[in-house]
Amino acid sequence: MKFNINMWLRKDRISEDGRAPIYCKINYKGQIASISTNVRVAPEEWNSKGYGRITSSGELSQIHNTVLHNMRAKLERIYNALISFGKLVSSKIVKDIYQGNRKVHYKLVEIVEEFIQYREDQGLAYNTLKNSRNALRHLFNYLEKVNNKNLQADDIDRCFGDDFLLYLKKDCEVSHNTAVKLVKLIQAALDYGFKRDYIETNPLKSFEAKMRNEIKPIDFVDDQDMERLKQAEFEDKRHERVRDIFYFQCRTGLSYCDLKAFQSEAHVKFAKQGPFIQQQRQKSSTYSVVPLMPEAITILEKYEYKLPIISNQKYNKYLKEVADLCDIRMSLSSHIGRKTFATWLFNNEVNAVSVMKALGHSDLKTTLRHYAEILPKKVIEDFRQAFGLM
Known part of the structure; x- marks a missing residue:
């Protein structure tokens, strides 16, 4: 074994009270280094199997076993860090670092x-x-x-x-x-x-900088560009598949990682009101509930409910090509599809809480801050309706 840590009982050093000291043995490529654990126990209370542990009951025995466990865990962290950072490793170096006799500097x-x-x-x-x-x-x-x-x-x-x-x-x-x-x-x-004991203190612990209340315009695909996407015909089937997946995003709000995990058998449910997607989000583990609109169903049927998902990098790359082919001036990305879905819902009078649930958010503030883009047309219509000017 390349690296091993064991606790062993020094029966040759039993004291007058019948207890023997427990030592920690570090073995790296046959090189041995030993460290006293400062724990003593009667030989009949020691089990040498595995890493070694005290078998007697009682609070003190539990404390001692915890000491042994923590010691072994710290030594393993030191070894793993040395290997990870390409530092020189030996049993003695691991022991010296543990005892504070050697300092390893990490970039x-x-x-x-x-x-x-x-x-x-x-x-x-x-x-x-x-x-x-x-x-x-x-x-x-x-x-x-x-x-x-x-x-x-x-x-x-x-x-x-x-x-x-x-x-x-x-x-x-x-x-x-x-x-x-x-x-x-x-x-x-x-x-x-x-x-992980790479540094003695976090030098940036005291760093504090408050976030500002910056409100950025939300990028989304408007109705005119959505129609361009829908009607576009492509010579390359790759562009057609990417367009379909993006359009599906715009009508379901699924993020890329949720699209990748999407399985129609597990996630498409049926109710009296119609089919819907119920899926646990990969990012937050919350559940989203998305009624399947006719356009989304058409895409699912086109691919027999198995979406042709490609890598996120290629997907975003081809989306930009699709945008150029459709004369769409904005830079499309998978996340814009999600924001387009939210904008579409808000501007069609879907309740904000329902939008939150469809997006799989756990906090309404996130939905309203980052996804609620109300179009001027909608604002004007609401005012005219409120004041009887329709």
């Missing part, structure tokens, strides 16, 4: 990279991971600008967050709120590093 970018990998392993949503990688890219560029690409995480000063924020806003022309989110992602990465 800031190393910790951020591992944090992003951890998020990927957690299966977070595509856009969340995309934002994480975007933060890493900006961080690389910033460190290169300040001529400190190998900045050690321990050497970060408390001004780093403010300086990085200013760089994002001034040099990269990133909006204030987006810049704050990017810095907070680095802050979260350092917190991840702190919990």
Whole structure:
């Protein structure tokens, strides 16, 4: 075994009270290093199977077993970190780091990279991971600008967050709120590093920057462009399939990851009022309920209820080609389909709570802030109707 940790009882050192000390043995490629756990136990209360544990009942035994477990877990974290960051590894180095006799310095970018990998392993949503990688890219560029690409995480000063924020806003022309989110992602990465003993403290723990109440126009496909999409004929079947999937998004509000997970057998339900989609969202685990409109049903029937989903990268790339072919001036993306669906509902007098449920949101504020685009035509019609001017 390449790396192994075991607890063993030193029966050759039984004291007058009949108890023997428990030692932790680190084995890496046959190299052995031992550490005292400062826990003593009677030989008959020790089970050497597995990692080793105390078998007697009682609160003190539970505490001691917890001490042994935590010690083993910390040693494993140290080993995994050394391997992950390509550092020199030996049983003695692991022991020295555990005892505080050796300090391993980790680069800031190393910790951020591992944090992003951890998020990927957690299966977070595509856009969340995309934002994480975007933060890493900006961080690389910033460190290169300040001529400190190998900045050690321990050497970060408390001004780093403010300086990085200013760089994002001034040099990269990133909006204030987006810049704050990017810095907070680095802050979260350092917190991840702190919990794994890569750094002694999180130097960005005190970073605070309030989000501003920025209201941006919501991008969506209007009725005229929707008709262009619907009537368009393509020579390439690839463009036709992408158009159909996007149109399906515009009439169901499903995000890309939910489209990818969509299975008609599991997610299409039937009621007296008609068929509907009930699906647990990949991003938030909340459920969306979307009545299937005739146009959406037509697309499902066209593909025999098995949507021809491609990778998100290719999908967004081909969407831009579809936009050009249909003479649509805006840059289409999968998320615009979701916003188009919400805008369509709001402007056809669908209740805001129903829109929230259809989108699978758990908070109405999110729906109203990021998806509720009321068209001028709708506002004028509401006023005229309210004052009897129709």
